[in-house]
Amino acid sequence: MRRRLVISYLLLMVLVLVALGTPLAMTLTTRETERVRADRVADATRFASLAGPALRGGTPGPLDTELGSYDELYGIGAAVLDRDRRIVVASASWQAAPGTRAALDVALSGQQTSGPDSVWPWVKGPIVVAVPINDGGEVLGAVVTATPTDGVRRTVATWWLLLTVIGLLAVLACVLTAFGLAGWVLRPVTELDAVTHEIAEGDRGARVQHRLGPPELRRLATSFNHMADVVSDVMDRQRAFVAHASHQLRNPLTALRLRVEELGPSLTDPQGRAEHRLALEETDRLALLLDALLTLARAERRENQRVTVDATAAAASRVAAWEPLARHRSITLRLAADPTTVYARTVPTAIDQALDALIDNAVKFSEAGGEVTVTVAPRDGGTALEVRDTGPGMTSSQLGQATERFWRAPEVQNVDGAGLGLTIAAVLVDASDGRLTMHPNHPRGLVAALWFPAAEVPASSAEPPASAEPAPSASVVA
Numbered sequence: 001m002r003r004r005l006v007i008s009y010l011l012l013m014v015l016v017l018v019a020l021g022t023p024l025a026m027t028l029t030t031r032e033t034e035r036v037r038a039d040r041v042a043d044a045t046r047f048a049s050l051a052g053p054a055l056r057g058g059t060p061g062p063l064d065t066e067l068g069s070y071d072e073l074y075g076i077g078a079a080v081l082d083r084d085r086r087i088v089v090a091s092a093s094w095q096a097a098p099g100t101r102a103a104l105d106v107a108l109s110g111q112q113t114s115g116p117d118s119v120w121p122w123v124k125g126p127i128v129v130a131v132p133i134n135d136g137g138e139v140l141g142a143v144v145t146a147t148p149t150d151g152v153r154r155t156v157a158t159w160w161l162l163l164t165v166i167g168l169l170a171v172l173a174c175v176l177t178a179f180g181l182a183g184w185v186l187r188p189v190t191e192l193d194a195v196t197h198e199i200a201e202g203d204r205g206a207r208v209q210h211r212l213g214p215p216e217l218r219r220l221a222t223s224f225n226h227m228a229d230v231v232s233d234v235m236d237r238q239r240a241f242v243a244h245a246s247h248q249l250r251n252p253l254t255a256l257r258l259r260v261e262e263l264g265p266s267l268t269d270p271q272g273r274a275e276h277r278l279a280l281e282e283t284d285r286l287a288l289l290l291d292a293l294l295t296l297a298r299a300e301r302r303e304n305q306r307v308t309v310d311a312t313a314a315a316a317s318r319v320a321a322w323e324p325l326a327r328h329r330s331i332t333l334r335l336a337a338d339p340t341t342v343y344a345r346t347v348p349t350a351i352d353q354a355l356d357a358l359i360d361n362a363v364k365f366s367e368a369g370g371e372v373t374v375t376v377a378p379r380d381g382g383t384a385l386e387v388r389d390t391g392p393g394m395t396s397s398q399l400g401q402a403t404e405r406f407w408r409a410p411e412v413q414n415v416d417g418a419g420l421g422l423t424i425a426a427v428l429v430d431a432s433d434g435r436l437t438m439h440p441n442h443p444r445g446l447v448a449a450l451w452f453p454a455a456e457v458p459a460s461s462a463e464p465p466a467s468a469e470p471a472p473s474a475s476v477v478a
Contacts, residue, residue, distance in 0.1 A: 002182045009178035010171065017167045028159045030118045032152055036127060037114040040147050043070065044078070044131040045112070047143045051080045051133045054088055055140040067091040075148065080133070082141040083108055097146045103130035107142035110134070119152045121160065127152070188213035188221050195224075201433075204232045249286075257283040306432070308455040309351055311344045311383045312337045315376045318355040322363060330368035333359070337376040344383035344452035346432035351452070354428055354436070355385065357421035358448045362389035366445075382434075382454045390445040399438050425450075 071091035107130035
């Protein structure tokens with residue numbers, strides 16, 4: 001943007017300089033030529049006044065001496081010709097030049113002439129001046145001079161060079177001014193772009209200075225800051241509401257569950273006992289849902305602080321934590337990690353909670369005898385973790401909805417869960433500048449892949465990377 005503004009300013013400046021400089025250069029050239037022509041006409045007129053006796057008497061008289069001195073002093077050849085075009089007197093360097101015949105024709109007709117009108121630096125022809133010699137109204141002959149144009153061309157070239165230097169200085173000043181003006185105009189836009197990226201990366205306290213640039217952009221910066229404040233306030237209110245509501249509902253729900261439990265001994269009807277058991281299960285499900293809402297609110301409120309995590313150790317920890325449940329359901333859960341230690345740069349507990357959600361889903365929806373494999377390896381300049389299962393998998397439309405809040409596939413509505421596990425995992429992965437992707441496994445099942453930016457930990461570092469702390473099982477519900 002700055003380059004385009006500078007180029008537009010520079011183009012406008014060049015057009016103005018060309019529009020003004022070209023007529024000025026032509027005027028200077030014409031003026032210098034006119035000055036020299038006027039001097040030569042005056043000299044030729046003086047010689048014409050002395051040439052009358054020479055033409056009448058046939059003797060040069062003092063005219064020969066005058067032309068010789070003039071030629072020697074100024075280097076300008078001159079000649080006096082009669083009306084039959086015969087040379088009566090000529091200086092030593094006199095030589096007929098192109099245009100002499102035409103000038104002589106005009107002079108013999110009784111008019112003085114000089115040419116060319118302008119001497120350009122690339123034109124080498126002389127300035128030819130012809131003045132008639134009159135005697136009582138009769139034209140007796142003409143005086144012709146041929147002036148070399150080297151001096152005139154040098155003077156004109158000097159003027160043009162001076163104009164060019166002035167033009168270049170003006171262009172340089174224009175470029176410097178254009179850069180300063182473009183910087184002044186675009187500085188608020190550049191800062192606005194930078195602050196927008198900072199806010200997108202999680203720094204909701206970033207704001208634009210509203211005292212930079214032109215008034216229009218200052219108003220834009222003020223409006224942007226106001227919008228950022230409003231959006232941040234709305235997000236804080238929303239998250240606070242979710243957290244407060246989840247927290248406030250915990251106590252009534254606990255009291256309700258205790259009351260329902262106390263009703264158990266007084267129920268003797270088998271159908272009543274079954275309903276009592278279902279009521280207890282619903283209260284447990286609501287408790288898990290409230291815990292998941294609190295976890296999601298905390299994950300979205302996190303300021304995206306990055307830590308270095310041993311991804312291999314974190315995966316091993318989560319596999320060990322879920323292995324008893326997998327064994328209870330007759331499912332093989334194993335870890336296939338890269339032999340070398342792999343590190344990742346994430347927000348705290350991102351790998352732990354994301355793997356909890358993915359492993360929980362894989363174990364929950366796989367049938368007895370199924371397999372769940374967790375892999376860890378460096379890939380694409382980062383760290384990749386995959387959870388492969390042999391469960392029913394998902395359709396293409398279901399994969400597009402899997403990370404939406406409270407979404408559950410129609411065929412698993414009766415399976416325990418709140419539909420927030422993948423949502424929380426997606427929030428944490430996105431806050432870590434990572435990726436969460438899912439695609440079908442072959443021949444059946446699902447592959448849930450996590451990718452995080454790599455983090456190199458020097459071998460000599462005395463401070464170990466952040467340990468993978470197991471997250472409470474109640475904090476992640478699929």
